[in-house]
Amino acid sequence: MLAVFLITANSYADTQEPTMVAIAFPSTSENVISRSTLRAVFGMRLNKWPADTPIKVFVMKDDAPEHGAFSKNILQVFPHQLRLAWDRQVFSGQGQYPEQVTSTQEMLSRIASTPGAIGYIKINEVTNNVRTLQIR
Amino acid sequence: MCVPFKFVKTTVGFFIQGVFLLWTTFAHAVNLMGSELQLHGFLTQGVVITSDNNFLGQSNKKASTDFREIGVNASLRPTSDLQLSAGLLSHKAGGTDNGNVRLDYGLADWTISSSEQGRSGIRLGRVKNSYGLYNKTRDVAFTRPSILLPQSIYFERSRNLTLAGDGAEFYLDRNYEAGNLFVTFALGKPQIGSEASKVALVGLLPNGRFEPKIAQISQAMYEGDGGKYRLGYTVLRFDTHYSPGVRDVLQAGQLKSMVQIFSSQYNAENWSLTSEYALRPISIKNFGPNAPDSTTHGQSYYIQGSYRLAPKWEALLRYDVMYIDSEDRDGKVFAAATRRPGFTRFSKDWTTGVRFDLTPEFMLRAEYHRVDGTAYLPVQDNPDPRALERRWDMFMLLGSFRF
Structure with missing residues (x-):
């Protein structure tokens, strides 16, 4: 009974939410990244x-399905909490906001052309111009 | 009937368009010599109506609009290890704050070491205190859980004691697979030389002022499972000397306090449960015959639940309690000694509220408070203790815009 429920819940998640992957500038030193590091980067x-290049974070709008799926399933942080964490840092002078892009095309072109860039995309939209980061 | 409605609709339409134009032209980020300059700000206007007593202006049976928060800030990151930031704030709050523009914070944040495991560094300048869960951005409506922060811990009355310090804050972040640990230790001078701070500490009659001395504030905060739960502990120590005015009723005394706050929060996808508990002993010494040496054991706590009804709607319920002296909770001993009402020594506030995010930049809120006791009311708005009512209601409205 429980197994049936889990499978149903799982397939529901699959059909409703896009499968996301973290992407970075092609010559980034990293191939693999831990979830805790990824949370610190997007936080x-x-x-x-590690090679001293400044990290440049790109995100989509808070209510974009890609942003929701990446936050919840990859970072495992709710999007509204990520927003609150950014707000708290920006409005106390301790951090800056990530840069917001409006489309998948813009995400891809910015990540491909900005050294140190990191962002996310649907797994089926990955191109050769960006590096996919595996989660350790 | 139709005409005024149309007028309102047109006015609101123009307002939103104007705001949108402002927001897009201001933009958030400007490239300045290869590094990014970010500009942000907010404008908040509140309306307060009380059944009795005054809070945030003359609110007794009428609408007070003397509650306004306007802020702008800029940040620049010349290298990945250095951020320069400054924020200006105008905070209008009834008789306690006239809304003069002040430097809210202005600091250089230098990350000394940083790796995948975490970072450590120092913030120099005017730094907002890591005090409980909400102090760092207490005047930014979007980051608060309610129109009014729980007054038992985030006093409007004596906000300058805990707001910010001029000095240094050392920080250490650790990233673990299970969660993150954030530790800060700060040494800074609070901005307590003002009249409002004096009134909050010793009342209207004495005419001297407090000399700010370095305060110490330490905090450890653990966020588990991507922030699903947060557990924190804060300690603030301050010690200040009083310089009497001409023919003052008080002598050159000393006031000491150590505040401890225990914070906890659980965040699910659609609801959050938050509680903080604080111990606030205050000792006074050498103020002379009108204020004998004493220690009062202040105690505060609140429990708060919020629920996200829909993506743009959030509801809130909170119970917030403060005792000025936990050894005289109902104020009977105080009343016998001073002939002032005992109910000025506690406040128990039931709050319910709703938040509506019209857009990510524009938010509306409404809130209702049912309060027993008047401990958190500022004396500036209520100079005559005989006019105070023990049980009172408060209705608040707030609109906030940010860019």
């Missing part, structure tokens, strides 16, 4: 890559 609390 705007880690500002440079």
